[in-house]
Amino acid sequence: MSSSSLTVQGLAKRYGDFVALAPTDLVVADGEFLTLLGPSGSGKTTLLSLLAGLVPPDEGVVRIGAQDVTYAPPYERDIGVVFQNYALFPHMTIAENIAFPLKMRKIPEAEAKKRAQEALEMVHLPHIAGRYPRELSGGQQQRVALARCMVYKPSIILMDEPLGALDKKLREHMQLEIKHLHRELGTTVVYVTHDQEEAMTMSDRICLMNSGRIEQLGTPADLYFRPRTLFVADFLGESNLLPASLGPRLGDEAEIRLGSAGIPGRALANGQDLPPGSPVRVMVRPQNLNIARPSGDETAVMGRVSDVMVTGSLTKIYMQPLDAALPPLVAAFATRNEAEAIRIDDVMALSWDSRDAVVIADSGPAAMPATTAKAA
């Protein structure tokens, strides 16, 4: 059944002149786990509220399955929402809070009670049924909010940073719990988080948002290795972004010339169809850089080591390229027992496989592409 897929077309929301969500298209498949990721104020909560029917959109359509629910009230949508600030009812006990949606669905009291207790056990809080929300810690409240949302098994669950207040261990545990539940019930989940690691590990797809629009939508690997904009490359993990000018296309790759010296090389064209000669950036992740002793190899960038840092399992090497037009590069390697014999001020070269580098349209140093992003 595809009744719990979510389709959004041209959905937009403005507050006065301020565009909280620009016209957006988005399809969430039945049973998919989609994460909304993005900086604070980028419109994640706004999009979620529109999906839940908490605020009416200014334009656009929302469908659940084939049914148009754009203006349907929340209580007719069978959507569960975990709110950013928990939204537990302060005048009800935890048990009453969790039983509330069951009561609304006219489920007999005895059964509601049993199911509420089961839900509490699922979030590992079996003993607090009789307490009031203000008598719980932030993390406990968050877990109760999860339990209240899951207890009635809605076909779509929207979660707004449900794990924000938890410590790392509990957070990882709850991530597993949510994934487990998602698989078991086949629920469609739209999940909001600030934490990119969380987004990468949990999601089928990630929807990266920036100032009220979708910047890029794709699998975690898509976003990480094949970012379409500087913003995406910058937002997810560490990256090296080298200014270059675009050469002719060769299959799915393109020739590039780096820096002022025009060091030749190749990178994945990444679907960019810019005319040759356009200024672009080439992105390489630190772990994809290899050390090459200065050997006159033309595909590598030569430079002087400015810093070596051992950060636990990774050793990071910072290098200032000899071509002053290029920014400093960072390379990451697994830390070995006998540290690589690289010292500050060594001259060395960093090279990369052309399949590990991607071309990104250059939109200036501010990395704020305005029009390139449009949802798939």
Add this chain to the structure above:
Amino acid sequence: MSDQIMTMPHAAPRRGAPPAWRKPVLMGAPIVLLLTVFLVFPVGQLLALSVYNGQGFSLAPYQQLFSSSLYVTVLWITLKISLATTLVAVAGAYPIAYLISVTKGPAKSRLIFWVLLAFWTSFLVRAFAWVIILGRNGVINGTLMSLGIIDRPIDLLYGFGSVLVGMVHAMLPLAVMTMLAVMENIDRTLPRAASTLGARPGTAFWTVYFPLSLPGVAAAAIMVFVTAIGFFIVPALLGGRRETMITQLIIDQIQQTLNWGLAGAISVLLLTVVLAVFVLYDRVFGFATLTGETAGAAHNRDTAMRRLGGRVLGLLGAASDALIGLFPRRRPRGTGEMPSAGLRTLVWTMLVLISLPAFLMVPLSFGEAGLAWPPTGFSLQWYEQLFQSPLWMQALTRSLVVAFGTGLLSMAIGVPAAFLMVRTRMRGKGAMLAFILSPVIVPRMIIAVGMFYLFAQMGLVGTILGLVIGHTVVAVPYVVMTMTAVLRNYDTRLDLAAQSLGARPLAALRHVTFPILGAGMLSSFLFAFATSFDELTISLFSSGGLSATLPKQFWDEVTLQVSPVIAAVSTGLLVFVAVLIYAADRLRRRSLAS
């Protein structure tokens, strides 16, 4: 800014650092002193007078009290009127406060302006307006006769109905303001959360919003009840013999027979009733709810009661949903973010009704024919009379001076007390709060009479100082309450930040704390100012025979001889209050913008 103190000055170990208790004591002492000397002592003295007549103990006043059924009957009437007033005022205030709490932007400011205008328009003006409306030559009779619906005026005044109308009109704005304090703090996402969990609008309101607003309803109810039970303006102006309230009996004892013993005994009776109500309130809701703090005492896990309440609310919810379901959905919009048109119409109608009476004084004040409705002609003669009357002009000056003095003194005493209540941890805070609120709890009439007795002993009757002290006693709790609310929302880390940047505590207070708190302090000051400016009960006795304040002068005129000059005074007061509210709002916005 100077850059000389960039590093944090390391707190040098001062010789003999002041003991930790000194600061709280210094902050709390003024208010404790004020209330002890000018509230506890005089009220105690008055109560003592009921059993001690100067020579020895005697229970004669109580024999007099219970020998005829008069006093008990009057007490019963007083309770009946106060309860009815409370019920109607709270029920009427709820939709208004609700609409204000869910409205945003300029529409909200407009709503609040009209409530504040009604709130600050003198009790006297509002009560007197009803005399004009309901009188034999009044607005209603005049209109009905000219329409030919009736041919002889009907008696609308001097009955239970007119008293109830006047009382509700007097108390409704107070109820709105009290409730609003609680409703503004209800998390707006909670009803939304309920709707995502499957609750229809009616159910979401009755099972989530309404229970959360109950502390506000309770606070409003008790404020209205206590104010109503000590009120005498409305029953005196709008009531007949059968609507005499107990405060009027106290006035009679003092002004006509100087029977202090009996006045004390009646006060004991009245105070007992009020205290019983307050004890009940404290047991159920807790005092802290009066200052807008979330109820910590709503812990009652008394399941039988709660379950019954839950059932009732659930049924109410289902019923209203069924009712809503009868109407076709007007717009295909989700959960109406906007309050419904029906509610807005209802509230605006009520606000117009609340404001209208006072505005009727405007045309009358420019009429030629006096106070009969409809006004005819145009003349400024009443204003001329007003400005040429030394009595009115002196009263105006005196009221302004007293109100200003009251504002200053209340701030000087109330602000440190508010800091004490919010910033320090100490035992007995609840008791302290109850003590600070006691001028609100003890019926105004008892305070006024006790104070009169004390002032007579001290030679303060008829002096400006006496009036300032008296008004400060009743105004200071409002200053403390307003400032407590303001301070509670104030992030104390800002002070610490300022101090870490090199500001000494006083400098931090001056450069950081006060600028941020300015708007709150201004409204506290205005609150005290307006309380004094409209105070009648204390002035009734303590202003002495000759040096009347404006309300006292108004009262004398209204009760002795009704002249259209009163309409001119009322118009002036109305304009004054409107300008004051407007200016305060502008100032507040400017301080927020900067």
